[in-house]
Amino acid sequence: MTTARHFLPPGVGGSAPGAGTLPARSGLGLKPEHFHSILETLPDLGFFEIHAENYMVEGGPYHHYLTRIRSHYPLSIHGVGLSIGAEAGLDETHLDRLAALIKRYAPQSFSEHLAWSSHGGVFLNDLLPLPYHAETLHRVCAHIDRVQERLQRPMLLENPATYVEFADSTFGEADFISEVVRRTGCGLLLDVSNVHVSCVNHGRDPRAFIAALPLAATGQIHLAGFARDVDAAGDPLLIDSHGAPVADEVWRLYRCALEMLGPVPTLIERDNDVPAFPVLLAEARKAEAMLSTFAEAGEPA
Amino acid sequence: MNVQTPFAAALLDPARPCPDGLVTWNGSDPARRFQVYRNNVIVSLVDALADTFAVTQQLVGDEFFRAMARLYACAHPPRSPVLALYGGDFPAFIEGFPPAAGLPYLADVARLEYLRVVAYHAADASPVDPTALAALLTDESALPALRMRLHPALAVLPSDAAVVSLWAAHQGVGALEEVIPEVPETALILRQGLEVDVRQIPAAAGAFIATLGAGLPLGQAAARATALDGGFDLAGALGLLLQSSAITALNPVLPQ
């Protein structure tokens, strides 16, 4: 299989060339309940992000509204169903649907997850964890090569939120992701909330974790809220619920990431208990304010 | 090494133990953490069904609906990541679910709700120019063989139950107390512009539209409807299709 190494990773921060990349501003996940509000007010926002699978329908209101919103804003397409970590091969039918969607909306960014969600023809509707060892590394890289070859563009790979780890893992997650990025030329979608959730769930230091990631390949940041639970030992177990405002700990970790990275396109995600649009807009403004302080301070080399 | 087969099986079957090979940093029981994944999968699928089948849920109540949907989700998980269209065979599952047998109309209400979602996301299509139809009147001998393609976002649901009235009563149209569930109704579901409409039509009109929609000729569709009801109003049914921009092609080339 040909590799996609000739693709340049998407630009870091504001250094990326022109129209092909997301601006180093804040964006929001596009929810159907906000279609009208957005088109009526056309808020000043860096970009919108959609979940690819929600627009894999033939016609109707979703395409109607997305077409209009796309004409006003840059777009990020975020896949949640490609199952890049699946033991079976990639679902080529799904990849075809993805290619058609990307052709139609010409997004500035396409991203997917380091996870699996389909097995044996069944879609499990969750981002499931995988062990990190030579075999899974080889498989994930082969799948990303195939995605980038089929889509003729680089993708960003998102670090997952996980609740368990595997006894047979031989890589740490950051090292695994670094190796995938090095081998495939894909970019990194740094989900700062997932870093926080996973590091609390697995007793790791989030700042050291971020520092060990392939930060130069970062094309986007995600921020979201989480829910709190406890594990069988009574230790905190955080659940990546996207159902609450971004927590203070995550804002602090975000600032720390920006210190390492400079300004990077940043998405506020909210998928559960979605509030009125102005509430999300206020969170996006908060991210934008932090981004702008780093833009003024100059970008890292 | 096949890790995902036992992992996936345990997600959908709570009777199975947590898969082997999982570890936690603090030595706590991984089964408790695995339960988060099980919740994510099952709760999200039940929520997905609750989104699509909202009136079905209101009819039976949350507790009954979620328990029924959970059994369905574990036995019939999605085959596609396009979740909007998940649950196509949930109505059939409801029909065969003994605890719901006391509500014989429930499955058809669910069918109506699913058809609404299908119509919402169906392909866009432009109606034929009425002048093209008018031109056909110059040669009426060709009319019995005329075929029409109907809008992809149109569906007919004939039911032995008062499916439209039951559904409508949950949209604030009509009082549920006054609906006689056993009275047969036929629903016409179609998207006009960006909105999905549901209306009650006579059974004969439903048979007419369904026959046309299946690609059979006008003469045959009219005959089938008239056989069902001697008073079938053909002009009214055609007028409804025209008014709803539901005729999208005349004599389309049929796929072989």
Added chain:
Amino acid sequence: MNAITSKSITAASLALALGAALTVAAAPAAAQDKMADKEKCYGVAMKGKNDCRAGAGTTCAGTSKVDYQGNAWNLVPKGSCVKTASPTSPTGFGQLAEFKEKKA
């Protein structure tokens, strides 16, 4: 069935009906009193109140809700269905009866 019953629908009656339908459909909205009758016959179109009733969307999030393993086999429906009339309801006429009255 089709070969026989088709004969009862003549090309002329099809033309008549199509002509009438085209006339009605072409009439300006304000002048469609005939169509207003049809509208009654065919039931008022009802739109879902929530235009986001679009089926489920995907999410890349988890949930803090817990899967409750209720025993569905012992449950009895107790939602709005308790308000529906029983088959022996003395109120008699259903929606279809009402519809036929209007149509007549």
